[in-house]
Structure formats: C-alpha cells, structure tokens
C-alpha cells in the first residue's frame with residue numbers, strides 16, 4: 409500500500425501541492441485527474457521518489473521513501489514500472505534494447521533470460537516482431553506500447569502511467585486502455601494513471617482522485633464522479649463531456 413501523507417511541494421514561488429493525502433490500495437487502478445498544471449505529474453513523481461516533498465511524506469508498505477538509503481530506494485524503485493509522458497524511449501536503441509534496458513540495469517538475468525522476457529513483454533503488448541526496429545520507425549501508439557512493455561519488464565508491483573493516451577486517436581487510446589486493464593487483471597498490479605482523458609478514467613479506473621488548485625478535492629469510486637457535490641469536479645467532468653460530445657454513452661452519467 410502507498411500512503412501519501414500531507415505532502416506539500418512548490419517550485420520557487422509556485423506552490424503546486426498543499427497538504428495532499430492519498431492512500432493507494434493494493435491491486436486497484438486509481439486515476440489522478442485535474443486540469444492541466446494542477447500537479448498530477450508532480451504528485452505521481454512523489455509516489456516513486458523522483459521528487460521529494462517540502463513537507464509530508466510518502467510511505468510504501470510503511471517505509472518512508474524519502475529517508476531510506478540510496479541502495480534501498482533503488483531496490484524499491486525496482487517494484488515500480490513507470491510509463492512516462494511521451495514514452496521516453498531511447499531512439500538510438502532498438503525496441504528490443506529499450507525493453508531489455510531495465511532488465512540489464514535492475515536484474516542479474518543472463519542474455520537468454522533477457523531475450524525470453526523481452527519477447528514475453530512484447531507479446532503482452534501485442535508487438536511481437538518489432539524488436540529490431542527503432543522507436544522512430546514506429547507509430548505513436550506503438551511507441552506507447554513499447555514503453556509499456558519496458559515498464560512491465562521487471563515485473564513491477566506498481567505501474568504508474570503519465571497520460572498514457574495523450575496524442576493518440578480514439579481507437580488507439582482504446583487499445584491502450586484495454587492493455588492497462590488487461591495488465592491490471594493479468595499481473596495483479598496496482599495502477600496509478602495520471603490523465604485528463606475521461607474515457608480512459610471511465611473504462612479503467614476503480615477510484616478517482618481529483619486535484620484542484622493545490623488540493624486533493626475529491627477521492628472516490630469512479631461511479632461517484634457524476635453525482636458528487638464538488639462543483640470543481642462537476643465542471644471538470646462536464647467540460648470533458650462537452651469536448652467529446654454528448655453522444656458518447658460512456659460519458660452520459662446520471663447528472664448529465
């Protein structure tokens with residue numbers, strides 16, 4: 409279990425998070441939503457120890473990740489797979505080498521083991537056969553899937569997704585959403601998805617955390633986002649409905 413306790417973070421004069429507390433339960437898929445710039449990625453980076461809070465702390469299974477020695481943090485990071493916004497693939501390496509990278513860095517697997525595991529991960533994201541290609545030769549959706557294969561290579565307990573469907577067409581977004589759900593079920597991982605794509609939220613999330621103006625204003629089951637009493641969340645959801653059009657059944661909630 410991950411516990412974000414009273415976390416505040418600012419950069420210079422910009423206060424991004426103020427006293428944010430959030431529990432992330434084992435096995436769930438939690439979506440962190442909010443307007444652009446509301447601090448979703450900053451919150452996610454605290455969860456994996458890539459940012460240190462100014463105040464507050466983050467506990468993973470009871471361990472404060474900001475106070476542990478580097479070697480322990482490295483071991484702990486091995487339990488996380490992160491799909492960064494934009495994929496963050498190494499363009500100079502083949503797809504195979506990109507997926508093999510965390511295995512070489514974090515594990516002591518031999519070449520045969522690495523080859524088998526990379527193939528397994530590429531199969532899981534339905535990309536068998538592209539191992540020799542460079543990421544630059546792949547479509548945006550395929551690059552996201554390669555990044556996903558890399559994120560799962562070390563068999564993480566937690567997968568953090570930063571805007572997994574941004575920049576993708578609706579059909580490719582659905583493929584990514586299906587994969588996220590499939591991985592959550594198949595590998596029984598805990599998933600944290602930072603997104604403003606409400607289709608994604610409605611199709612994959614168990615619970616939703618809504619960030620607004622430095623605070624976590626609402627946390628609850630995905631079924632509650634259409635009839636909650638938080639005015640900021642209501643207008644966020646409505647704005648998304650307006651953007652995609654009200655003919656989309658998945659977004660036509662009871663309060664629409």
Ligand SMILES: Nc1ncnc2c1ncn2[C@@H]1O[C@H](COP(=O)(O)OP(=O)(O)OP(=O)(O)O)[C@@H](O)[C@H]1O
Nearest residue numbers: 419422424442443444445446447448449450451604
């Ligand atoms: N390392 C940093 N240094 C300075 N400012 C930062 C840093 N990281 C984030 N910020 C600022 O913090 C604010 C929140 O950024 P963040 O990326 O978390 O937003 P977000 O909610 O994920 O937005 P988006 O949906 O557009 O990706 C932004 O104003 C951003 O410029």
